[in-house]
Amino acid sequence: MAGPLRERKPPRAYHHGNLRRALLDEALATIRTEGVSALTLREIGARLGVSRTALYRHFADKRALLAAVATEGFRMLRQQTLAAWEEGGRGAAAFQSMGIAYVRFALANPSHYRVMFGGFVDPEARDSELAIEGEAAFRVLVDALAALQRDGIMRAEDTVVMARFVWSVVHGVAMLAIDEQLHGRESIDELLRYALERLRTGIEAATD
Amino acid sequence: MAGPLRERKPPRAYHHGNLRRALLDEALATIRTEGVSALTLREIGARLGVSRTALYRHFADKRALLAAVATEGFRMLRQQTLAAWEEGGRGAAAFQSMGIAYVRFALANPSHYRVMFGGFVDPEARDSELAIEGEAAFRVLVDALAALQRDGIMRAEDTVVMARFVWSVVHGVAMLAIDEQLHGRESIDELLRYALERLRTGIEAATD
DNA sequence: ACCTGAACACCGTTCAAGT
DNA sequence: ACCTGAACACCGTTCAAGT
Numbered sequence: 001m002a003g004p005l006r007e008r009k010p011p012r013a014y015h016h017g018n019l020r021r022a023l024l025d026e027a028l029a030t031i032r033t034e035g036v037s038a039l040t041l042r043e044i045g046a047r048l049g050v051s052r053t054a055l056y057r058h059f060a061d062k063r064a065l066l067a068a069v070a071t072e073g074f075r076m077l078r079q080q081t082l083a084a085w086e087e088g089g090r091g092a093a094a095f096q097s098m099g100i101a102y103v104r105f106a107l108a109n110p111s112h113y114r115v116m117f118g119g120f121v122d123p124e125a126r127d128s129e130l131a132i133e134g135e136a137a138f139r140v141l142v143d144a145l146a147a148l149q150r151d152g153i154m155r156a157e158d159t160v161v162m163a164r165f166v167w168s169v170v171h172g173v174a175m176l177a178i179d180e181q182l183h184g185r186e187s188i189d190e191l192l193r194y195a196l197e198r199l200r201t202g203i204e205a206a207t208d
Numbered sequence: 209m210a211g212p213l214r215e216r217k218p219p220r221a222y223h224h225g226n227l228r229r230a231l232l233d234e235a236l237a238t239i240r241t242e243g244v245s246a247l248t249l250r251e252i253g254a255r256l257g258v259s260r261t262a263l264y265r266h267f268a269d270k271r272a273l274l275a276a277v278a279t280e281g282f283r284m285l286r287q288q289t290l291a292a293w294e295e296g297g298r299g300a301a302a303f304q305s306m307g308i309a310y311v312r313f314a315l316a317n318p319s320h321y322r323v324m325f326g327g328f329v330d331p332e333a334r335d336s337e338l339a340i341e342g343e344a345a346f347r348v349l350v351d352a353l354a355a356l357q358r359d360g361i362m363r364a365e366d367t368v369v370m371a372r373f374v375w376s377v378v379h380g381v382a383m384l385a386i387d388e389q390l391h392g393r394e395s396i397d398e399l400l401r402y403a404l405e406r407l408r409t410g411i412e413a414a415t416d
Numbered sequence: 417a418c419c420t421g422a423a424c425a426c427c428g429t430t431c432a433a434g435t
Numbered sequence: 436a437c438c439t440g441a442a443c444a445c446c447g448t449t450c451a452a453g454t
Contacts, residue, residue: 417454418454419452419454420451420452421451421453422449422450422451423448423449423451424447424448424449425446425447425448426446426448427444427445427447428443428445428446429442429443429444429445430441430443431440431441431443432439432440432441432442433438433439433440433441434439434440435438
């Protein structure tokens, strides 16, 4: 549990290169392995062979580091769900793909996801980079839904409320999966498949 | 941010009474106000006018305190959802009431909810009190769903998978609400109403 | 039994100083 | 600019000791 770690770089050498990126990666790895409450700035520095205070050149404090993790997470999430929507052909099938991409992101990046939604960053400053990225990620979903409504594929109800509902479903599945409340990958896939199908029958426009 | 707090009891006096309960309540209050990452055992002790180490008579360590919070949360959740189901008449309407009771519990007890699902307690020991209470809370949902399936009200699909889906929906709504990703209580109510209605059209048996 | 006080090995953060 | 090392005010936890 303890034991001397340290070195990986010749001591006394400046870090040179992208320390900010290295700090984020090291933090992500620690969160994934030990959980976010076990994250310490000192150990991150030690692992990178860098002074304890070097980090403050790149982040104001620990909260700022976590905010950066969350911001990056929302950006990745937006890109991946948008790619699924566009590459899937922007139709009903693409909407399902978006849902799969969403949960897949959470499973592949549990550290990011936990920080994004674990209550570690307060959603204060409405104009912060974090808030902006969060909004942008949500807008991908709203826009896709609006397009499907225009084509008469989805029910013509309040788009934002519908989008929040869809978000709740995939967020719920992702959270339970990360929390290990579901048991095993197979069980997660089965739930996701079922959820997306029942979501569809719940919000699709009647075809008869 | 700092400032001397302390006292509330004559110093040097033994606590007498239910210290365990007092410790839990103080922890809950701090989590609600400052967040779980700001919870310190020393401050809990100080607030109760008790030694820093008195806590170890009732909990093995900080994780055990959090586990107790989570366990209590699952017990309350089970009682409240079960009450909604039974008092609602065990039908389709009662099922909706269960959903409302679930989200209401989360909103009324965000400290409990955050600890239950925030990744602070590892879901290790399968036979721990925590795991048992968690299973019991989930079983209320499974049993209700099974009853509705027997009456032909719900689709005759895998009950556990269906239950996990329903859980995902209410869990997603609850989490987003606690995270302040929705904006305001009115918005939360609107989403919950919509979600429960679309959940119904998604999983109810066809009536024609 | 239940509680205390000192001690230990940690934290995040600041700040004067080095290159 | 970017990094260091010492220092400060905190943590969780242990342990001998008190009632």
